[in-house]
Amino acid sequence: VAPPSGKTEVPQAAPVAVFKLTADFRDDKDPNKVNLGVGAYRTDEGQPWVLPVVRKVEKIIADDHSLNHEYLPILGLPEFRSSSSKIALGEDSPAILENRVGAVQCLGGTGALKIGAEFLHRWHNGQDNTKTPVYVSAPTWENHNAVFANAGFEDVRPYKYWDAEKRGLDLSGFLSDLESAPEHSIFVLHACAHNPTGTDPSQDEWKQVAEVMKRRNLFVFFDSAYQGFASGCLDKDAWAVRYFVSQGFEIFCAQSFSKNFGLYNERVGNLTIVAKDNENLTRVLSQMEKIVRITWSNPPSQGARLVSITLNDPELFAEWKDNVKTMADRVLLMRAQLKAKLQALGTPGTWEHITEQIGMFSFTGLNPQQVQYMVKQKHIYLMASGRINMCGLTTKNIDYVAESIHEAVTTVQ
């Protein structure tokens, strides 16, 4: 007779919504089905796209028999860390030249947020930040909340961001939440291509945010998962991060190479740290090592090698930027076409936000019932929030999607 497992109290957990959506899509037999759920790039044939530069560099790695599978250092591959930080901050960043930028190679953007959150919990404002408020945008990527909560932050709160009525940024709400936030609060800012709304502050709006954050002594934690992917230009998409650094902020920036390198499953991420000076940076990195050691010991090597080789070779780097532009341009094209079709159909409401929003996602404004209609009746899979992944649109399905949105808006309240 087996001893009691002690696990009879384990309740069934609800599945993670975005992955359930994809699973449901996969099981759907309808020939017209469309997946506008999980945030991964698709070609116009609706297929995943391994970047040509990635295939090239994979071969370079495979042919290099001097490479082995030894452990990376705890903080990751040094060439990867430094070149990734340069991507975020610009290679001529004064902060880099002043030797006060460091990084931790992490497992994707999630891993970078995790390590950053764990560090902040231990060291941010005193040694116990359980009660320190962490602000995430309303709405935000659904995993932000869990990352910070699991790192021990009990007070994860929303800051006003999305104005559903005007389908744009609620700047005054955002600024007022910044003003009223307790000092030392941590703010998670989306560097560009806000997920899920696709709505970014303008440069002038960022300046206003920065001014309040500096005055109110708030901590800046950027989440940068779409650099290059948003506008097609790496530097343009990094403007906000670089502006804050130029204003003297010490920041964390969680970078993901899942989307802009298409390396989703190799878990390539980088936590860039900008400190006041090298001395502070050194102490911070030493504590980051301790956190990494009890989480995953050291990070996976393949993806970091791929990115590092690409970023450090001028020709490969140029080819990569070109691949990124290809993806960004297709998204922009789908945005333009979707808006045009909805306008042509005379679908009620304004659809400017489709082309004003930026990046992979669009917050359509469809309500939960309309979303249900789309999923159940039209076999078009999108998040309950009304978020669609523009990459799921193709020249072949865009008419069907536009017509379905039209039906949903006109027949479902």
Place this chain on the structure above:
Amino acid sequence: MNCKIGFYIVKEYLSWWSEVQMGPPDPILGVTEAFKRDTNPKKINLGVGAYRDDQGKPYVLNCVRKAEAQIATKKLDKEYLTIGGLAEFNKACAQLALGPDNEVLKSGRSITVQTISGTGSLRVGANFLSRFHTVAKDVYLPKPSWGNHTPIFRDAGMQLKAYSYYDPKTCGFDFKGALDDILKIPEKSVIMLHACAHNPTGVDPRPEQWKEISALVKKRNLLVFFDMAYQGFASGDIDRDAWAVRYFIEQGHNVVLSQSFAKNMGLYGERVGGFTVVCKDAEEAKRVESQLKILIRPIYSNPPMNGARIASTILNTPELYKEWLVEVKDMATRIIRMREELVGNLKKEGSTLNWQHVTDQIGMFCFTGLKPDQVERLTKEFSVYMTKDGRISMAGVTSGNVGYLAHGIHTVTK
């Protein structure tokens, strides 16, 4: 403008992190760092927990190279894995540990998730127990245990306790001490067992001893957490190395198990591992799986593909699997041979001490019995690098350096 300048001047002196303390260097990494700085051509690094061939070089397994070549031809995409990882890997990983005909696998009453090697597996396991094994907060580690066990469990919110394990007088297993201590462990506590090739001592219980431990653990109603980081690497035989895990399950313990493929497949930096929970039935396994996903998502969302794909290809392709078994045996055999050569050379040096534990111990590590001051001398005078506890990685010993090593050890112990 003036007040802005003043403001910036004040801010100039304030870093968010001025109170952050300098963390101590990692005890094992620090060894390698010091080794790197040493210019002595005869230097030996015995801190490294990574296999080296007889030239002292890292070894990429042939079956790994073949698997990589095979994978490359498939031109697979890079889409996200599910939170639980690559299904073919998980299945093969569990089969490797439990044996393909295991009743547990046939009945579907276990769940295996892909993890970030052994550390990631232990971390997920610790988090899982902390959240769901609420009846007890204590984890009992063998004394000594892998240095990273303690901070992992502590950070997950568990309390660390210990049971006797290593007998420094014999450099062997303190069987009686272990049983005495296990007898006192409060019911339902978690007990950590190293499945084989105990780290750091290299001292494993014999089968008859495992049997008694199993009976006692059952009597005390303890939850067993197996850490198996060296399957195949210890004796050279993967079934033999998994014997304890399989025996315990057979005896009715619903164990949790961490596996690593860092050493036995040489996939260190690819971070390949698994975490398994043996449940009472398939329904419970489904509930446990759902909760493991909830735990994993806010750490890293989903695991890395490359290493798991390599491991899965090897485990699931008969010719590659056969080749792997041979290569693992070769690695284990080289280690065993180095143990014998070290003892032989110590005798040749004229050492009259008892070095039997060097060949009795098993796996990558050897607890030499050297005291800290002897270790220090060995490092300072001979440039032999090892951890302060006297542990050496036999993987760093080669036919080229074993004579020199024996000479050094003899010099500091005679």
